[in-house]
Amino acid sequence: GQQLNQSPQSMFIQEGEDVSMNCTSSSIFNTWLWYKQDPGEGPVLLIALYKAGELTSNGRLTAQFGITRKDSFLNISASIPSDVGIYFCAGQVTGANSKLTFGKGITLSVRP
Amino acid sequence: KAGVTQTPRYLIKTRGQQVTLSCSPISGHRSVSWYQQTPGQGLQFLFEYFSETQRNKGNFPGRFSGRQFSNSRSEMNVSTLELGDSALYLCASSGAGRGSPLHFGNGTRLTVT
Numbered sequence: 001g002q003q004l005n006q007s008p009q010s011m012f013i014q015e016g017e018d019v020s021m022n023c024t025s026s027s028i029f030n031t032w033l034w035y036k037q038d039p040g041e042g043p044v045l046l047i048a049l050y051k052a053g054e055l056t057s058n059g060r061l062t063a064q065f066g067i068t069r070k071d072s073f074l075n076i077s078a079s080i081p082s083d084v085g086i087y088f089c090a091g092q093v094t095g096a097n098s099k100l101t102f103g104k105g106i107t108l109s110v111r112p
Numbered sequence: 113k114a115g116v117t118q119t120p121r122y123l124i125k126t127r128g129q130q131v132t133l134s135c136s137p138i139s140g141h142r143s144v145s146w147y148q149q150t151p152g153q154g155l156q157f158l159f160e161y162f163s164e165t166q167r168n169k170g171n172f173p174g175r176f177s178g179r180q181f182s183n184s185r186s187e188m189n190v191s192t193l194e195l196g197d198s199a200l201y202l203c204a205s206s207g208a209g210r211g212s213p214l215h216f217g218n219g220t221r222l223t224v225t
Contacts, residue, residue: 031213033213033214035216040218041218041219042116042118042202042216042217042218042219043155043202043216044216045213045214045215048213088155090155099145099160099168099170100145100147100155100157101157102154102155103154104154105154
């Protein structure tokens with residue numbers, strides 16, 4: 001079945017640093033999504049990407065939809081303590097359903 | 113606009129029992145999906161409902177079922193609970209637009225003892 005690969009499992013950075021996360025797949029997706037999950041809460045949508053090559057920003061977050069449609073990256077600039085959490089990538093094949101395939105997530109820790 | 117609401121937040125059940133979880137989608141959203149989240153398997157798709165019809169189904173046993181009502185609210189049911197069913201169950205809703213992203217609720221934490 002489809003799988004999304006996110007690595008490493010954990011990342012540790014200093015406050016103020018930039019961080020980049022990749023997500024790769026063996027399959028093509030038509031939509032790439034990035035979510036953040038805080039403890040005890042559900043995933044919150046950060047950025048949605050709909051076109052190969054698309055580069056989209058949301059504040060300090062920037063994400064790109066890879067040209068091959070098999071990868072995406074998320075960049076966080078000037079990290080702050082509240083960026084701590086688990087970051088998930090998700091791929092969607094456009095159709096009559098809303099099934100998402102998720103990566104296992106990357107746990108980000110930010111040292112003050 | 114209120115977000116996706118899931119009830120209850122926490123549940124403790126015993127093996128062999130059955131459980132029903134509830135989800136109210138964002139107003140105007142007609143698609144409701146359910147996901148199971150565990151530390152080992154991550155987020156796994158259970159099923160999706162649209163206009164009271166199951167539109168897609170993941171690879172879970174028949175003990176896992178769901179339904180959607182005319183007001184788009186959804187319930188999922190797990191019968192004959194097993195220890196491995198302990199997980200965070202997340203509901204997500206999306207709008208009608210093609211590729212509309214999913215918006216998740218805060219989940220129901222189910223513990224099976």
